[in-house]
Amino acid sequence: MENKNNNKKAGSKSLGAQFWKEFAKGIIISNPVFILALGLCPTLAVTSSLDNALGMSAGVIFVLLCSNIIISIIRKATPASARIPVFIVVIATFVTILSLVFQAYIPPLYESLGIYLALIVVNCIILGRAEVFASKNSVLLSIGDALGIGIGFTLALVIISLLREILGTGSLSVFGLELFKIPVLSASPMTFFILPPGAFLVIGLLLALFKWLGVIKNE
Amino acid sequence: MASKILSNKIYPLVFLTIIVLASVSLLVYINSITAPIVEAQQEAEIKNMLSGMFADMDDYKYEDEIYTIYQDSEIIGYAFLAKGKGYGGEINILVGVNEDFTIEDVVIISNTETPGLGSKITESSFTNQFRGMAAGDVALKKDGGDVDAITGATISSKAVVEAIRKAMEEKINLLEGD
Structure with a gap:
């Protein structure tokens, strides 16, 4: 009796530990943007302001979490030959729900994310997690994976958008509230940074920086 | 029994159909909730813009x-x-x-x-x-x-x-x- 209890405890503990492992890996060591270099299209497009980056991140976390849960639940019944269309339908459903909800309740965000909201469907982070993780793991671990990758994506978008908004407009605001304004820079901002070339430059430099930090760590 | 169903050639088709039907019914339901809100919003927005132009509009x-x-x-x-x-x-x-x-x-x-x-x-x-x-x-x-x-x-x-x-x-x- 005691043994059984111990086993059960050990089992649940390792499941918890596994959950945290899957959760933590997505944030830094397999950060979707900086390390896996996935989902770069929305990353480039929406990081011109912090607001957009946060809105996009919230959207991706919602879709990733829901699709991971559903795909994990149906993984044993899903036929291998039809799995990709099934994943896409599941993902598209949640993206459509998201855009309907955004349109109804947060129209300014819906407007500013524009086409990129609908394009979450083809964000390879989400399809990637469905194929690599959720279709092979339990619901609990899939939740951990979705949250970890989602937060890693958010972290990347926030870093990029902070740099771009501050350099490109000389000020920073969140949800219409201005946090600060840099005197000289805001008068003649480096508009380049909120334009597409600025996105490429910032992401390229950040990727190089993280690569360099990784190299240092390995040595 | 389960493996027999899974190996059936029509099964992927049936499965995908079920998924799509579930998806469509869920979306129809959510759209029926959000559509009136979106419509009301757009109308309010237009009215707001028009009354911003014509202050005397009633x-x-x-x-x-x-x-x-x-x-x-x-x-x-x-x-x-x-x-x-x-x-x-x-x-x-x-x-x-x-x-x-x-x-x-x-x-x-x-x-x-x-x-x-x-x-x-x-x-x-x-x-x-x-x-x-x-x-x-x-x-x-x-x-x-x-x-x-x-x-x-x-x-x-x-x-x-x-x-x-x-x-x-x-x-x-x-x-x-x-």
Whole structure:
């Protein structure tokens, strides 16, 4: 009796530990943007302001979490030959729900994310997690994976958008509230940074920086 | 038994059909909740914009793509949409005209012009210029009109000007024909 209890405890503990492992890996060591270099299209497009980056991140976390849960639940019944269309339908459903909800309740965000909201469907982070993780793991671990990758994506978008908004407009605001304004820079901002070339430059430099930090760590 | 079902050739088809049906019914349900909210929002937005142009407006009617503005059941002006092709894509403009077909005000509803350059078309320093103009005056100064272009954003400025003039000529013809 005691043994059984111990086993059960050990089992649940390792499941918890596994959950945290899957959760933590997505944030830094397999950060979707900086390390896996996935989902770069929305990353480039929406990081011109912090607001957009946060809105996009919230959207991706919602879709990733829901699709991971559903795909994990149906993984044993899903036929291998039809799995990709099934994943896409599941993902598209949640993206459509998201855009309907955004349109109804947060129209300014819906407007500013524009086409990129609908394009979450083809964000390879989400399809990637469905194929690599959720279709092979339990619901609990899939939740951990979705949250970890989602937060890693958010972290990347926030870093990029902070740099771009501050350099490109000389000020920073969140949800219409201005946090600060840099005197000289805001008068003649480096508009380049909120334009597409600025996105490429910032992401390229950040990727190089993280690569360099990784190299240092390995040595 | 389970493996027998899974290995059936029709099974993937059936499974995908079930998933799609579930997806569609869920979306229909959610759309039925959000659609009225979205509609009400758009109407409120239009009303808000119209009353921003015509402070005395107490009612409006939408017909043939023209908003007719009423005060105490008397027509005090008209408003209509103008679409321009800018540097970065479509520019949507709401144009308000008085009874004598001079511009009351113009509002840039949406644009995808370059932030910090072409996007200045939304600023009042640009849009205020149009007030009081008749359709014939709506042109850039270099084209013999009365409108100052935005420095560094001639294409965006021109797109707005052309769109407004074209829309005005078209709608005024329509209104005068009535």
